[in-house]
Amino acid sequence: MSSPWLRSRDYFVQYALIGSDVDGSHINLASLVDPRRGIPTAASRIHGISEEDVRGAGSFETHVSAISELIEDAVIVGHNISNFDWRFLELECMRAGVETPIPRAIVDTYSLARKLRIPGRRTLGVLCARYDISIGRAHSADADAGASLLLLWSMMHSHPAEFRGDIDDLQDMLSNRGGSSSRLGPGMQDLEPVAGTNGRLRLSDDGVVIAFGKHKGRTLSELEKLDSRYVDWLLSPSSPIPSKIVSEFVRNQRE
Structure with a gap:
């Protein structure tokens, strides 16, 4: 309209x-x-x-x-x-x-x-x-x-x-009734954690999901398009996630 x-x-x-x-x-x-x-x-x-x-x-x-x-x-x-x-x-x-x-x-x-x-x-x-x-x-x-x-x-x-949710979930997010977009679809705690990441990475039907920080709820594939510098940080020694684990997921999704 x-x-x-x-x-x-x-x-x-x-x-x-x-x-x-x-x-x-x-x-x-x-x-x-x-x-x-x-x-x-x-x-x-x-x-x-x-x-x-x-x-x-x-x-x-x-x-x-x-x-x-x-x-x-x-x-x-x-x-x-x-x-x-x-x-x-x-x-x-x-x-x-x-x-x-x-x-x-x-x-x-x-x-x-x-x-x-x-x-x-x-x-x-x-x-x-x-x-x-x-x-x-x-x-x-x-x-x-x-x-x-x-x-x-x-x-x-x-x-x-x-x-992931229905139109009511989306309305709640836009009207602030639900607090944040994390209400949509399965909660973060419902997703299977990736071994060795202390729950900071989780597995969903859409791929590997970031479960912490400013990009919480986004997938790695989304981040490569939206904020490649953040992905570079995840791959760096200063990342709270072992870079070897992140590197493997990034390599797999690029193939």
Whole structure:
């Protein structure tokens, strides 16, 4: 889900809901919205939508039924959606005199990037560039919505250990109800320790898992992509794990 706005006094000018339904069918609902008031020049410079563009597109009241039908009991994904898009949706629903739809869950890729400690700036553009995702028309609702979905898929692919649980576990992690991402899937103590490491390395279905320090919960294969210097440290004499053990696992996964 995505929609381009600037301030709390702004109104919808565009929205997009892109994804798939429970039966696997594609969802692609996108439209301009006539806010029935002038669109600030500063806003137009960002999202590229003018007053002429939205003329005849219908007010939010004419779109809210279709929007609510798709959002109700669905898993909604968006970038910074919790602090931005969702609050505007609530405001628009209040103005229209209708109840805000209740989704099954909200997955905010901005919050997720923070939880996963992905380094650098966490704007949608920067994160998409990190994962080689092309946004195309940045700040347009449909492009941003599609990019957010691809970003979530990319983060799940690069951090599989954090996505072992179900959607409720993920919600707990993002809302801080579960404390940390270690709640997802089997607990660290449930994983078999690697002999000779004092439990600092453990075995999971995804590979060898780090069970201590700042990268606790990550696999060695993830670390080689995300923080190769940390792997070098694990292979060094200063590592708390015998370098021979680490070296064997690293060599095996590279073969």
